[in-house]
Amino acid sequence: MMSTMTNERADSPACATASLGNYRFGDLPDPSKWADCVHCGMCLESCPTYEQTGEEQHSPRGRVHLMKSVGEGKLELTPDLLDPIFTCLDCRACTTACPADVDVGGLIEQVRGQLRQAVPLAGWKALVSDVFLKGIFPHPSRLDWLGRLLKLYQKSGLQTLARKTGMLRMMPDHLAEMEAILPSVGTPVRRKYKHQPLIKAKGETKRTVAILTGCVMDVMFSDINEATIRVLTHNGNDVVIVPNQTCCGALHVHAGDRETGRKLAKQNIEAFQDVDYIIVNAAGCGCMLKEYPELFRNDPEWHEKAERFAAKVEDVSKFLHDTGFKPPKAELNVRLTYHDACHLAHGQGIRKEPRALIESIPGVEMVAMPNADRCCGSAGIYNLTHPEMAQAVLESKMQNVPQDVELISMGNPGCMLQMALGVMKHGRNQKIVHTVQLLDWAYQKEEGKDVRI
């Protein structure tokens, strides 16, 4: 019946090192997070995976209940727990819906850390995870190298060959589909501005900001990083690209590899210590940077550093909005809709700012998307690890995307790839754009440049 009463509560000093029910690895989950849940069920309908399966172990309330049960010693960290805990998209929609503000996403990440240690990855999954999460993402130079390879693949005719010969059909469907929507690779801004530590503001300098170039963002979407720099400098910001910055670690933390997450966090905290503003154009990364303190709950020294770091982080749309951006004067004459990236809307509470930026552009007609803050199924690398569920979630999302728009705007690269996939699969012709790209085009047009959307 009732909870067994053998466990330490949040305020017990022992919980920093001891076990908590059947959680027995370091960096224990925070029991005060599940203590806030009274099992009311108001989260159920907000959850994209519950929508698909109707199963409560795939719902926020059910997952919290299971995670609490492990903490109470009623469940073990077994392989059978992987499905409920790892099928979560970590989209945080439940936190928005929850009357008591239960941090389900944070809890899921902590428990994944425990579960991954109790049930390590094996076989090809372990290999893929090691190669990408440990071998590539944390190393900008290797990412750059991968980007060059990808560019070579796209530009040399190999891509055409692969597509024509049907070689791609040897890959699993979801990977072949992903290949099809890869954007064409440009030059990462890290490389481009390697010898230019500071990009001057246009006109008077109001402040100096650093940007997180990101790992995938800079390889796949360097044009968005370029647009971000132009928009920031247009609005009186000197932009610096801090050299030692690295991947934010979100993918690692989502996957339960909190140790690598902490390593990356420390590197970023040190890399950015001399700047006042850290501007991010990827919602997932921004959310992670703001949550660095969560990774150092048991390390007072780094916790304090992480708090100071997190206070300087802001999403580019909110930063521009709050610092009084210049409304563009040129018209774009385009009909578009806006998709709320989960880690922007639910993770950071940023909803109205990007919309305000877009609506400030003359000639832009914004069509509201129903359930705009519903996950698209991208969720970091979820679409690679859980292709079937990701596809089902994307299907629901696409039902809500208005037909009669030319562009779909958003603030996260993962969503951009996933939504591009949705558009392709549905035979639509909408173009996927980042919010800052819209502003950038309007500013460029204002300066008399020829802009083709």
Added chain:
Amino acid sequence: MRKRSIATNDPHIQALARIVGERAILYRKEDLMAYDCDGFTVHRHLPKAVVFPTSTEQVAAVVRYCHEHDLPFLARGAGTGLSGGAIPLNGEVVISLTRMKRLLHVDLENRRAVVEPGFVNLKLTNSVAHRGYYYAPDPSSQYCCTIGGNVAENAGGAHCLKYGVTTNHILGLEVVLPNGEVIEIGGNGVPDPPGYDLLGLLTGSEGTLGIVTKITVRLLKNPEAKQTVLAYFDEVEDASQTVSDIISAGIVPAALEMMDQTAIEAVEAAAFPVGHPKDIAALLLIEVDGISAGIDEQIDDILAICRRHHVREVKVAQSEEERARWWANRKTGFGAMGAISPDYLVQDGVIPRSRLPEVLREIANISRKYGLRIANIFHAGDGNLHPLVLFDASKPGETERALAAGSECLKACAAVGGSITGEHGVGIEKKEEMRFIFTDEEILAQTAIRDVFNPKNLLNAGKLFPTPGRCVETKMPSTVK
């Protein structure tokens, strides 16, 4: 979504999987644990399995199988019930209706709709709102609770004061009886069919007479006008007296809700605060609706009554957005308790409105006696109290004290001629308290009706009625570990 193959030798699990399919059954402990309770978390028990049928035929086949093999079973919707009606006390096979969630038919000409039981309450209103219609019963959990569950519990809601509870909006049901037979009741549009009122009997039977698989409901036209008032009081007595005077002035508000200071503390600490002052003793949320003519006069009358009772501040919602914020704050009130307490128990007593001040005083006494905080969020207009007993289950003895305090609140309601439940149902939680309002003979008469439908008592056993011959004190059912 993962591929599942049935990895158990249990012949019942395998047989059930053959009926619903391998991807529509849960049987591993790690999955079942999510089904060991509903919105009432004090009692927990693992089900034997959870099945997810997608059609009436599948429900009937599962029920037939359970009936033939003497397996206990019960139906579950979203599991938001507050009295434990969906808790598998006897290790039941849980028949989850969450995948039967289609809106089958909308017939605006005759103002009705047909839904499957797993269809979410608020989605019905959302589906017809653009045509100017809505579904009236609005339990606070309407964002996620299912209409099937609403039928089982005869759910109420804030606006039931004027529009009635679920039973007043049900026109027809398709029901799988506990032996697997499928019957249809009502649904043909005849308002008062001859013979017994089986719709009325089934609605609110708490899942003990059958499993509803199709529901025909009444739709209402949106009221032409709507006004919402928020009033802050320094004394609970003044707020109570205001409620009483509004009703006796002949005004029938669509809703008339009260929250006390502890409740206000919780909702303001939670996710949907509206900035209520924390030092007020009580607030009233009053809504009137209907044709435009006369609405303003009603509002004037309400404001005058509030002022007569020393209201500190009273305001009328200036926009739909403001109104929606006030309601979100109110409707998430129970969940908001998580922000100020690890656990809570909500009671559901009904009293004559005129006895409100006295019963609220008694509840305050009970709170002091047990050393537990009690918040009150309730439908003041129809005298439906919701004392929320706040406790911490991890502290030894506190759960038992909370249960005793809750039971005593109900006793206080019964003592003034009221009832032990208005809309949440009896479930496990209040079955012993049934004795506060019924004699043994009256209870036996009702279980005799249950036995006609459910002779083997395999369907949701151990709910709704006290076990015959037991003494009055609250106790844990023997199956609960």
